[in-house]
Amino acid sequence: MQGKGLCGSSRLGTGKGYGMASRWVWERFRWSIAPCAAAFLLACSQGTGPEQGGGGGHPVEVGVLALAPVDVGATVELSGRLQASRTAQVRARVAGIVERRHFVEGGDVRAGQALFDLDDSLYRATLASAQATLAKAQANLVQASARHVRYSALSQARVVSEQDRITVESARDQAVADVALARAAVETARIQLGYAHITAPIAGRIGRALVTEGALVGQGDATPLALIQQIDPLYVDFSDAAVPGMVGRSAPGSGQEVRVLLEDGSAYQARLLFAEAAVDPGNGQVALRAVVPNPQGVLLPGMYVRVQREREMLRGVFLLPQQAVTRSPQGDTVMVVAQDGKVSQRTVRIDRTDGQHAGQWIVREGVRAGEQVVVDGFQKLRGATVVQPVPWKAASASAPSSAPSSAPAAVTRPASSASAGG
Template identity: 35%
Template sequence: MVSIKRALLIGVAGVLGLCLAGCDSPATQTGPERPAEVGVITVKASRYTVRQSLPGRTRAKTQAEVRPQIQGIVEKRRFTEGASVAAGDVLYEIESSRYEAALDQAQAELAQARARLQSDEPLAQRYTELAAIDAISKQERDNAQATLAQDKADIATANAAVKTARINLDFTRLRAPIDGQIGASRVTPGALVTTNQTDPLTTITQLDPIFVDIQQSAAQYLRLKQAVASGALATDDDQAAPVKVSPEGADLVLDGRLQFTSVQVDADTGSVMLRAIVANPAHDLLPGMYVQASLVQGIDTRALLVPQQGIDRSSAGKPTALVVDETDHVAERQVTLAGATEDNRWRVRDGLAAGDRLIVQGMGKVKPGDAVAVTRLTMQDGRLIAQTTNPASAD
């Protein structure tokens, strides 16, 4: 029995020895961990045109409400509703017989006044000569001169009456005051219209060019002024800022230029009105349409533009970035963003500098302080690809 127990103990000891020997084997020992691989881009300063998208509403550059200047019955409408008209085109014809009669009467009164002058003028001349030799009294001479002056005044009055009658007769043919697109007629032949009536007969609207009234908050306006004053943005004061206008729900972009900025803030909305003028040759924009206007705010001559995947958010919601320092270790930066670009990049205002190596791939595998293996990337056509140039020359 003793020998059996001894044999068992020797066997167990042998197995334990083998296990311990296996644990000490060099083949099972773990070497140092390899650094995580990350993709980085080198942050560079570049020239960037800063734009801002703002809501706006279209407004006709010129619009004329057509009203009669005389009273009368509409005899004929001479235009097609919705058509283009030119300044001077006849739109309506108003019954003209009484205005023709008024002109005839005014012309007759003018003829009478001229006839009286023709009769009284030689008489006044004769009386002047007779008074000079005391053949008649000075009172008779003065009366003849007064009659002559009255005749001349009557002629002037009659001339004015003829002009007025001719103008009123011309008003019986109601003409377009401007070029443009004419709207619906609000009267039909047979309707009575009156002088300077409240309701227009129709409306003419010029559609090319067209105004766009844009609303910008007072806070945005002040930030822009401060950016320009500090030199963060450069502007060209000699040229009107370009504007791109897109109607809501339409795949269409029209070009225009900023015309002026209001000097008052709307007390109800807290916004400043900016007006742009936009070429509208195809009449794509109509007055009253809502649009989005993209305005050039200025030029950032040293903009830092980085891919959006290079910016993360902290637990507090603050934007952060991971960079690789000169020792190939990860460092975290708090950044301030100035906004997104049209090609899905972030414009960084603060927290990064030109030359920084920003991690854009493998961010989830590392944390601040980790050593990393760097793969240099570059952005081409919106995609990140590995650099093929010499790293030394890439900087």
Template identity: 35%
Template sequence: MPLTIPAPLSALPFRRTALTLVIASLLVSCSGEKKDDKRPPTQVGYIVAQPSTVPVAVTLSGRTVAYETSEVRPQVTGVIVKRFFTEGTLVKAGQPLYQIDPSLYRAAVNQASADLASARATAEAAGAKAQRYKPLADMEAVAKQDYADALATARSAKASIAQNAATLDTAKINLRFTTVPAPISGRIGRSLITVGALASASQTDSLAVIQRMDPIYVDMQQSAAEITALRRKLAAGGVIPGSTTVHLTFDDGSQYALPGTVRFSEVTVDEGTGTVTLRAEFPNPDGLLLPGMFVSAVFDQANDPNAFLVPQNAVQRDFDGSAYVMVVGADGKAARRKIETNRTNGPNSVVTSGLQRGDKVIVQGLNGLKQGAEIKAVLSTAPQEVKPQSGKPGAAKGH
């Protein structure tokens, strides 16, 4: 049986030393690769912040109101014998709508005409008598009192002519009122009375209602607090007056094609709602807008001359909901900047606080970009290829 000769004890330290040198060389190799692995700066695109005049648009709920509304009412009492219009159609001012039985009123005209003729005959006789008495009274052939009485009778007869003439005019007016006309032009609704019914001059119910809908009003409600704040900003010069042009949006999201104009604002606040009514006028040639419709009205109530427009994708939010953007810092690194924005304008967010003229707002390459990161900033309008931040290139392989 062969004998196994153990390695000399002096060889063991040599093996340990060799193993240590191999491990150390591997560590040096790995550490050398990490030292050479330096992350390149992230390329980002930026825009230069410049103040702009941005409209301050408001959206108010509103309700359409007819431009003119007239309740058709009878001026005399009588039975309705005819209706001249078709319900729901357009009528013109002065157009006959109803006919009230004119028999009694025609008879009153005839009587007043006869009374007037009688008064004229009486006045003619009284005047002639007074003229005959005048020379006789001068010659004292008749008593002066008789002449005075004849003269007074003649004057009274003339007054009676005027009275009967006024009675005749009244009778003719009442006869004319038996034909009930349209007081305004517009679209008439359903008839609230039928043929054969009794119409009274003192009745509380109307015969029909006519509404003029072209143009048409839209009454909008805005809180008194908002109006007060706007007036303070206008007085302080923070904003300037905007446009009076208004656009309407229906409940289904569609828009009314024709713009309107704000006409006036109420001078009192509704005690129940705390709002002020603003009235706008809209053309309505096709009758698309009907009185009583609920709509949303949008118009530029003011203009902010010191606002900044920043693309919406550049605005980010913290956990607490506050907004911020990334800017190119003075040291050339990425920096967070808190801003205030509460509305948009097209594809941009309107920044009212937090930015200064000339700030470089990063709008491209924001993915994974953090505070203090090394960046290579170029104008976003320049031809470029902005890539999101990636992992470490050439990472060391494990050994």
């Protein structure tokens, strides 16, 4: 009995001691974690204060750009094709066998440079025959002229009849005509002989030879022998929509500058020559032509290029870095900072700029002069009700707004008026 009592007494004692130890550990844990929890909550409340932009925090700083109206040309990018400024197809104008070729295929030739030689033996013989006929006619003219002089004197002395004088005078005139005819025959034979030696009609770059030595050319038709194209300068043919004011800006002598862009991004300056006098009724486009210098021969006829031209001059518009405009299917928007530091979203209407203002948009409508548009710090606007606008640093805009070295002359000017459409 005592053993059971001792054993029971021992188990009861052990359970009671365990419960008191557990309560003591829990009390120590609760008092030790309470300060940590309070410090964590305080840190969280302090961390979210500045993000709210109100309460006890300071307003967040965002980079803004104050709008100033300017006059800038709105450009459009069009598809064009290069054409040779002059094209000449070299043909055989007389029949003959090709004896020699004097040019390098694909090289540059001068006007008047020898290209082909045909067998000219027949034409030399024809020229000699014509020259002999001329000499015979000239001899007959001498005889007829002397007879005419003699008969004129006899007619005045009434030794010969008037009819004989008229007959001799007519023979003299016929001899004069025979000499003229023989001279024309000689000139024709000389021209035919010259056609046997084919020269370049214009200066330019010649293509491949279309015939070889030994070929019979010009038999019944003017056989094409080669093609010469003048590639300096080149013409750029393209089309643009017929908009008001384009006729005056595209008139001959206007000297409007356009830019020709290749696939690799290289740009060339060109000058507008003319615009067609009528609009194509099929597509409402006007055909235009510009001339582009090509001294190095890099551009070739037939190449497809992109043409940037100033379609119209926009007055009193604004230039904004592209990063300041948010583009979406619903429209283009910017963030505007009011005088009290509050930010609001504005829908704007934008246009493309020329190469000089790469990285910027033309803003036509939606903002006013003097307003501050957010350019940098958009990530800080989340949850902020009031912001602190600071001028946007030009250094951060230098990279995207840099223009190619071949950009056209500046077309941006301060606007005459101090306001734009809102």
